[in-house]
Amino acid sequence: MSTSAPARPRVALFVSCLVNVFRPTVAEAAIALLEQAGCEVDVPPGQSCCGQPGYNAGAIAAARPLAQNLIRCFEDYDYVVAPTGSCTGMIVEHYPRLLAQTPGWHERAVALAARTFELTHFLHTVMGFVPAPCKGTASVSYHDSCAGLRELGIRQQPRALLAHAGVQVQEMQGTEICCGFGGAFCAKLPAISTAMADEKLANAVASGATTLAGGDLGCLLHLEGRAAVTGISLEFRHVAEVLADAHVAGHARDTAPDVGAGHARDTAAPVAPPQPSLNVHLGSEPG
Amino acid sequence: MQHTSEHFVQNSRIALADAQLKPVLGAVTTFLPALRQKAIDQTPEFEALRDYAVAMKDHVLDHLETYLADFERAVQARGGAVHHAAGAEDLNRIVLALCAGADVRKVIKGKSMVGEETNLNDALQGAGLEVLETDLGEYIIQQAGEPPSHIIGPALHKSKAQVAELFRQKHDLGERNLDDVPQMVREARQMLRERFLSADAGITGANALVAENGSIMLVTNEGNGDLCSILPRLHIVIAGIEKLVPTVEDASALHRVLCRSATGQITSAYTTFYSGPRRAEEPDGPVAFHVILLDNGRRAMRAGKYRSMLRCIRCGACLNHCPVYRHVGGHAYGWVYPGPMGSVLTPLMTGLERAVELPNACTACGRCEETCPMRIPLPEHLRQLRDDAATAGITPRAWRLGIGAAMTAFRWPWLYRASSGLARSAVAFLGRHPGVLRRVPVLRGWAQGRALPAPQAETFMGRWQRRQHGKSGEHRL
Numbered sequence: 001m002s003t004s005a006p007a008r009p010r011v012a013l014f015v016s017c018l019v020n021v022f023r024p025t026v027a028e029a030a031i032a033l034l035e036q037a038g039c040e041v042d043v044p045p046g047q048s049c050c051g052q053p054g055y056n057a058g059a060i061a062a063a064r065p066l067a068q069n070l071i072r073c074f075e076d077y078d079y080v081v082a083p084t085g086s087c088t089g090m091i092v093e094h095y096p097r098l099l100a101q102t103p104g105w106h107e108r109a110v111a112l113a114a115r116t117f118e119l120t121h122f123l124h125t126v127m128g129f130v131p132a133p134c135k136g137t138a139s140v141s142y143h144d145s146c147a148g149l150r151e152l153g154i155r156q157q158p159r160a161l162l163a164h165a166g167v168q169v170q171e172m173q174g175t176e177i178c179c180g181f182g183g184a185f186c187a188k189l190p191a192i193s194t195a196m197a198d199e200k201l202a203n204a205v206a207s208g209a210t211t212l213a214g215g216d217l218g219c220l221l222h223l224e225g226r227a228a229v230t231g232i233s234l235e236f237r238h239v240a241e242v243l244a245d246a247h248v249a250g251h252a253r254d255t256a257p258d259v260g261a262g263h264a265r266d267t268a269a270p271v272a273p274p275q276p277s278l279n280v281h282l283g284s285e286p287g
Numbered sequence: 288m289q290h291t292s293e294h295f296v297q298n299s300r301i302a303l304a305d306a307q308l309k310p311v312l313g314a315v316t317t318f319l320p321a322l323r324q325k326a327i328d329q330t331p332e333f334e335a336l337r338d339y340a341v342a343m344k345d346h347v348l349d350h351l352e353t354y355l356a357d358f359e360r361a362v363q364a365r366g367g368a369v370h371h372a373a374g375a376e377d378l379n380r381i382v383l384a385l386c387a388g389a390d391v392r393k394v395i396k397g398k399s400m401v402g403e404e405t406n407l408n409d410a411l412q413g414a415g416l417e418v419l420e421t422d423l424g425e426y427i428i429q430q431a432g433e434p435p436s437h438i439i440g441p442a443l444h445k446s447k448a449q450v451a452e453l454f455r456q457k458h459d460l461g462e463r464n465l466d467d468v469p470q471m472v473r474e475a476r477q478m479l480r481e482r483f484l485s486a487d488a489g490i491t492g493a494n495a496l497v498a499e500n501g502s503i504m505l506v507t508n509e510g511n512g513d514l515c516s517i518l519p520r521l522h523i524v525i526a527g528i529e530k531l532v533p534t535v536e537d538a539s540a541l542h543r544v545l546c547r548s549a550t551g552q553i554t555s556a557y558t559t560f561y562s563g564p565r566r567a568e569e570p571d572g573p574v575a576f577h578v579i580l581l582d583n584g585r586r587a588m589r590a591g592k593y594r595s596m597l598r599c600i601r602c603g604a605c606l607n608h609c610p611v612y613r614h615v616g617g618h619a620y621g622w623v624y625p626g627p628m629g630s631v632l633t634p635l636m637t638g639l640e641r642a643v644e645l646p647n648a649c650t651a652c653g654r655c656e657e658t659c660p661m662r663i664p665l666p667e668h669l670r671q672l673r674d675d676a677a678t679a680g681i682t683p684r685a686w687r688l689g690i691g692a693a694m695t696a697f698r699w700p701w702l703y704r705a706s707s708g709l710a711r712s713a714v715a716f717l718g719r720h721p722g723v724l725r726r727v728p729v730l731r732g733w734a735q736g737r738a739l740p741a742p743q744a745e746t747f748m749g750r751w752q753r754r755q756h757g758k759s760g761e762h763r764l
Contacts (some may be wrong), residue, residue, distance in 0.1 A: 015747050021711045022740065024747035043751055048703035054694040056651060056670055057686065058677030062694035069698060146652035178610040182650025184686075187732030189648060191300050194736040195614045196650075225737035 011039040012074050014082035014091075014116075017049050018217040019238075026217060029244035030083045030119050037129035039079075046073040052090040055098065057184045064102065067095050071108050079126070080116040083240050084216050085148020086183075088118040093151045118148055119240055120158040120215060131243050133166040138235075140242060141172045141209035143179065143200070143223070145216035158215055158239045165243055172207035174199070181222040197226040204234055211235040213242050288406060288434040292621035292633050295644035299615040307446055312616050315443050319607040322551025323658070330547060340544045341662050343537050344529075344598040348589055354498040354531045355580070361501030365563030367576035375405035378581050382407060382490065382523060383414050385577055389521045391416065391487040397505070397512035398422035399492030400438055400601055401525045401581050403623040404636070407490070419482050421511040423475055430457045436617030438624060439549050439603040444616050447471075479511075489515030489573070491561075493526035494545065494600070495538040496578070502560040503578065504538045506545065510557045522573035524561070528580050529597040535560070541600060548660040549602040584636045593668055596631050598661035605655035605665060611648050620645060627655035627665040634672055643681045646672035685728035707746045714742050 011034055019026045027043075034041045050070055051063030070091065074080045082088045095109040123129040140162065148154035159169050180186065180196025201223060204212045212234050214220050224236040291298060302308055327333045347354055359369040372378035378401070386394065394416050396402065408429070411418045420429040424441040428434065431453055435441030442450070451465040454474055465471055491512050495504040503524050505512045516522045532538050538560075546552040565572030589597055606612045606626030617625035622642070624632045630645035646669045655665045676682045697703045717724040718739035725734045733739060 017707070020707050020747045021714060022742045024743050024745065024750055027747045027751075043748075045704075045748070045752065046700045048700045049693070049697040051694065051697075054690050056673070057690050058673040058682050059687075059690050059694055060670070060674045062691060065698045066694065069700070073700075146650065146654070150653035150657055176654070177613075178650045178652035178654070180610070180650065182652070184690075185647065185650045186737075187729060188686075189296065189299070189611075189644075190732045190735035190737070191296075191303055192611055192614055192648070193650075195303055196610055197737075199614075221740050222737065224740045225733070228738035228740070229736055 006078055007038075009039050009078040011041050011079045011081050011122075012047075012077040013041055013043050014047060014050070014070070014074065014080050014087065015043065016082055016084045016087045016217070018221065019083055022221060023217060023238065023241075026083050026238040026240050029238070029240040030081070032244050033119070033123060033129070033131070033240060034081060036131070037123055037127040039127070042077065044073050044077075048073075050087045050090045051098075052087060052094075053183060055090065055094065060098070064098060067091075067098055067109065068102075068105060071095070071105070071112050074116075075108060075112055078115065079122065080112065081119055081122045082116070083119045083238060084218075085118045085145050085152055085154050086216050086218060088116060089147035089151035091116045118152055118154050118157075118215060120161055121152060121154055124157040124160050129161070131161055131165040134242070134245055138167065138211045138242070139170055139209045140167050140211045140213050141170050141204050141207040142175070142239070143204070143212055143214035143219055144175050145181075145214055145219045146178050148215050149176065154215060158213070161243055162213070162239070167242065170207045170209045172203040172209070174203050179219045179223055181216075181219045183218065186222055193222070194226055197223055198230065201227055201230070201232050201234070205232060209234070211237055211242070213237050213239045215239050288403065288623065290622050290637060290641065292637070292642035292645055293640075295619060295621055295642075295648060298619040298621055299648075302615040302619045307449065308444060308616055309614075311444060311446055312613055315437075315440070316607050316609075316613040319550070319603075320658075323548060323604060323607070324551075326547040326551040326553060329553075330543075333544075333547065336540060336544050337660050337662060339540050340600075340660060341598060343532065343540065344661060345595075347531050347533065348529070348594060348597055351528065351531070351586075351589065354533060355528060357498040358496055358501060358531060361497075361499065362563065362576075362578055363501075365501050365576075366566075367501065367563040367578060370577060370579045372405075372579055372581045372583075374583050375581075376410075378405045378525060378579055378583075379407055379410035381579050382525070383410065385521065385523060385575075386411070386414075386416060386488055389488065389575060391521060393417045393419075393482070393486045394488045394490060395419050395421050395483060395486040395515050395519065396425070397489070397491035397507065397515045398425050398441070399490065399525055400623060401492055401527055402490065403435060404583060405525075405581070407525070419479070419486075421479055421483065421509075421515055422507070423472065423509055423511075426475055426479065427453065430454075434618065434623070436625065437603060437606060438601050438626075438628075444618065483514045483518050486515075486519045488521040488523060489517075489519040490523045490525060491515050493524050493530050493578075495532045495541055496526055496530045496580075497533075497535055497538050497560070498531055499534045500562065502535065502538075502562045504542065505559050505561065506542065506555040506557070508550070508552075508556040513557060513559055516559070516561055516573065517571050520574040522561070522564075522576050524576075524578045526578065526580060528582060528585050529599070544660040545600050545602050548600075548604040548658070588635055592671060593631065593635055595661075595663050596628075596635070596668060598663055599628055599632075600661060601628075602660060604658045604660060608654040608658045610650065610652060610654070615648075620648070627669070628663070631665060631668045631672065639672065639676055639679065640681050643676050646670075646676065689729045704746070704748050704752070708749055711742050711746050714739060718742075 051066035055063035092113045099105040099109040179200040180193040186193040220236045420426045427442040436444040493503045494506045564576040612626040622633045634642040649669045651666045
């Protein structure tokens with residue numbers, strides 16, 4: 001999908017539950033990248049879960065009010081961007097279907113779906129963002145998460161961004177095969193789930209990479225949790241963190257960087273000049 | 288066959304622990320997708336063919352009874368007879384009555400999933416008839432006393448060595464070399480040949496029932512279907528009502544889609560159109576020709592939200608591309624139809640309460656829907672079945688309550704933020720105390736074979752809000 005972006009689009013970041021709870025640094029990295037790409041980023045406080053856990057686990061109707069909440073929360077922005085293919089897929093692919101019979105809401109769902117993007121897709125395709133070269137050259141393999149790959153067509157975008165950042169992606173075998181996370185699946189059928197993880201991890205190790213990057217934290221946490229038990233030493237990082245490393249000095253993984261305060265930005269950011277982080281603000285509060 | 292779908296979890300653990308099965312499944316689910324992809328790459332019009340096949344099948348489903356009546360008239364005009372079976376037992380009863388009426392003792396069979404669906408072999412043997420499967424894969428599993436593990440390759444779960452061992456046990460042929468596949472095929476052919484010639488009745492399935500002329504299209508790679516239909520004096524075709532197509536042209540389109548999706552072939556080795564009993568001027572063919580059309584839940588499916596499942600042409604592509612099937616194989620699913628299509632059909636045909644785990648055996652990866660030639664939204668059907676199970680109260684209580692509570696709490700953003708904070712603390716605690724995690728309902732599944740990665744120091748929304756408050760404070764100064 002190619003959309004002509006406003007000069008300085010107002011982007012709402014949809015954080016997603018797993019990023020919110022487990023790895024806030026992914027959201028920080030996403031904000032940094034979006035700002036470097038020339039967006040005005042907002043994190044609307046009215047956001048909640050997209051409803052996917054219920055939708056996929058036998059509570060379809062219960063997902064509807066959550067969908068309506070996100071639509072209300074996000075519909076005034078130029079774009080909604082999320083550092084996840086799975087929750088983005090929920091909004092883009094499933095909200096219109098979920099609200100097809102809800103009077104007055106179907107059109108709003110369709111309109112939001114058209115403006116909602118997964119992070120790497122948005123940066124690469126919509127904003128034409130070219131990240132600066134990476135500081136440390138990690139050897140990275142990329143894990144395609146299924147919802148991103150099949151619902152949204154995310155495959156080449158993160159690889160293009162990584163290539164621009166000077167990160168050589170070492171492709172593994174079987175990138176199109178699921179890692180076994182599958183939301184509730186991983187807890188309902190753990191033996192199958194971990195068998196699938198083992199195959200994915202073996203392929204990742206065989207690629208020769210030391211870091212496995214991906215666009216969905218669910219897959220990464222599942223693989224990281226499995227690797228910890230089976231003694232596989234790989235680093236698992238969200239692609240936003242890897243790309244943001246191209247711009248920040250040091251490693252922003254486990255220590256929460258103060259966005260905007262501690263980032264030594266690469267002045268060679270090609271699309272838009274770096275913006276002061278005060279433009280990142282919560283809701284409609286003044287920045 | 289025995290129905291064990293309710294034990295899917297235990298079945299899958301047995302399969303996962305089977306060291307011989309793992310490499311076989313890995314190979315099958317790698318080479319079949321590769322063959323399919325190669326065939327599709329050589330067929331630039333494949334997507335248009337899919338669209339045509341889907342529209343054609345949907346049209347037939349819209350006018351099912353009309354086409355059924357057309358088909359029946361056409362079969363009768365050619366001297367055949369059509370019978371209708373509402374359920375599995377009805378079909379078996381009709382077959383038995385036809386066999387009794389023609390003084391049949393020996394039956395040979397071509398491969399038929401409908402026959403598996405109705406447990407036909409058991410019914411025939413129970414009535415004292417001799418039944419022999421003639422498809423090589425079906426022959427192997429019949430000798431082994433096992434159910435099929437794949438809808439197009441019933442014995443795909445067996446390694447070469449296992450088949451050789453089985454043949455040595457079952458065929459009293461003395462010392463011989465059975466090291467390679469051609470030797471085994473020759474031996475099976477030798478065992479089957481005589482039985483073909485002495486059979487009284489042949490039973491085959493159908494890949495398409497052509498309404499315009501009453502023909503039955505059958506696709507095989509071994510030619511055994513043709514021997515079953517031509518040599519015995521009675522030919523019985525058993526098929527689901529959804530196999531109808533309006534014209535020979537439509538059957539041909541379906542054939543192109545089917546062969547590519549199933550085995551990556553441009554065409555199968557044998558494709559035959561059977562058109563009634565032997566006519567006066569013909570040298571061979573059956574004296575009597577009967578078609579039995581099975582409902583077994585299909586009309587009910589047609590009337591409801593799972594209607595598109597009736598587009599299924601039993602190609603097996605969804606099995607070959609399913610990551611769950613890849614690890615557990617067909618037997619774990621516990622009934623006739625495994626993999627994604629089976630996880631939809633089994634609950635619909637045999638009852639959701641007997642197969643409640645099957646819709647869960649899906650990561651929603653979407654590869655089945657992507658490869659299904661008939662564009663059946665399999666993940667959506669599986670999602671809907673999970674919803675049906677929860678509505679019917681069959682889903683475990685802890686899951687229903689847990690998901691329900693979270694979905695309710697998340698309606699209010701402040702409560703979402705508060706519960707995220709609690710969840711973060713809980714996850715941090717549980718990650719450090721896996722012994723406790725293993726006792727928490729719903730979450731304990733994670734702890735089986737996985738550590739819980741530690742969360743960072745604060746939720747993003749919490750951190751963000753605090754920072755924004757700080758910022759507003761600065762502004763006020």
